Amino acid sequence: MMVDDTVTTGRVRDLVLSRKGNIVSRWVLVGLLVLMVDAGRVTGQTLETVTLEALYSLDFEVAEAKFLQLIEEDPTNPTYWNLLASSIWLKIVYQQEKMNLVGYTGSGTRDAEDMVDAETVARLRRTLAQAIETGETILADHPDDIETLYALGVAHGTLAAFEATVRRAYFKANGEAKKARDYHMRVLTLDPSYNDARLTIGTYDYTLGAIPGFIRFLLGLIGIRGGDKQGGIEQLEYAAQLGRRASTNAKLVLVVIYKGEKEYDRALAVLNDLHARYPRNFLLELIQGSVYERKEEWGRASKVYRSVLAKIQAGQDDYDRLELDSVLFKIGEINVRGFETEGLSLDEAVDAFEKVVISDEAGDNLKGRSHLWMGKIFDSGNQRALALQQYNAVLVLDCADDLKRKAKDYRRRPFKG
Incomplete structure (x- = not known):
């Protein structure tokens, strides 16, 4: 046929x-x-x-x-x-x-x-x-x-x-x-x-x-x-x-491959080399943080993102081209993920998220995700009234539908960590 x-x-x-x-x-x-x-x-x-x-x-x-x-x-x-x-x-x-x-x-x-x-x-x-x-x-x-x-x-x-x-x-x-x-x-x-x-x-x-x-x-x-x-x-x-010309580019590709192959230390070694050569490329430092996240080394990831935050605030190496609120969000998120295993601080997480939601520069999606994290933190601490305030705040934002859907779910059923 x-x-x-x-x-x-x-x-x-x-x-x-x-x-x-x-x-x-x-x-x-x-x-x-x-x-x-x-x-x-x-x-x-x-x-x-x-x-x-x-x-x-x-x-x-x-x-x-x-x-x-x-x-x-x-x-x-x-x-x-x-x-x-x-x-x-x-x-x-x-x-x-x-x-x-x-x-x-x-x-x-x-x-x-x-x-x-x-x-x-x-x-x-x-x-x-x-x-x-x-x-x-x-x-x-x-x-x-x-x-x-x-x-x-x-x-x-x-x-x-x-x-x-x-x-x-x-x-x-x-x-x-x-x-x-x-x-x-x-x-x-x-x-x-x-x-x-x-x-x-x-x-x-x-x-x-x-x-x-x-x-x-x-x-x-x-x-x-x-x-x-x-x-x-x-x-x-x-x-x-x-x-002679593609060495840097090849190293960047190898970083992605090493991450995919879970050869995280090799990826970090290449990233350290590249960032030393191009200190104004903040993406390289952000990728370092993401590698530590893959390794679930939350403390080291937090250290990287805090380094990025400090450079933004100081205007060092032109890092102020990166939005402050997005890095604050990462710091908050990392503190939550590393709370149980490495003793990172939920108070610091909430502090970071609160700075995001009151910022005039942060977009509604970022604010919505920050409110959701704070709601889950408060639910985990049996502070239901505070959690509901956070979920309700998501619903009045012009944010993505999936964020509003999650907020509605958590309003009906408290988050259980």
Whole structure:
């Protein structure tokens, strides 16, 4: 009997996506290709230390202005278009990761997706299209131009990142990621010492290799094959140790992999190294806190978030770019989670949450989550009247429906810790 390939592909796709807990988290790793800042043809110590330093330190406007200047000087260079795309895309990721790490929205990554405006998306696509067009024009006359091959891999890798992490178009992301891998495999064929190319290859191979066998079998039915989990890690470690331009990016990907593989101490070692190099990148310190949370070392997590809070209040290393209330919320949450096992303070938790709910800067989702935590704390201490005040406060906020639903549940039935 003839099988309709279109129907079969659609069913396999639906089945794979129905198991998002297994596969989608792996595709987020492809999103880390966003950090592949392509400095292939960029020369000069000033640019290296000012522009790329600015990008890694989250100074997107400074970096973007310089990249636009480079494009004006040479609009036919795909590397310059990639650099501009990197500043646009990294700013998107910055907003998402900041939200995910400090958790000040009601719905996590869905809120992060919604905050990407259409004009930013269109601008990113236009910029990457220009990078690809200029690169392909060069390859038409010089098919073995290594820097152009590398630049094209970066452009397609960034598209893969965007499709996977913002649009959740995982199969489209795979197509772009495979193109990126193929270009960088060509780079290594021409120059085996070009270790920066191993970042793309390692990320792609790990991502597919880490998918459970049954899901990988289903993916094979629709043409997605390959993957080598351990080999991918080795490629990334080569890029981290030996890469000239992609070393930092490879380390960032390895942090995510080490967290996923529960090699938390290795993740922390890499994060310490990166933060020492880029002290103004507060996301690195926030990720350190999240690793300690994974380890359930609540005291150490609290110490990290308090360090972040102190830097915000002092304006140290430009940490005041991060919202104070979101960090206060994390401090409150960590104190609750570490109360029984490490003797952290519920009074300090309530104090932190109270600062959030009275703040003019905090959003309603963050306030709602703070009220819920305080309600649960008061319920745990048999202070029902105080708990009800907190749950009632959630219901008058313009916050996410799931927060209001929880508040209504706890009004009917006290929270039992």
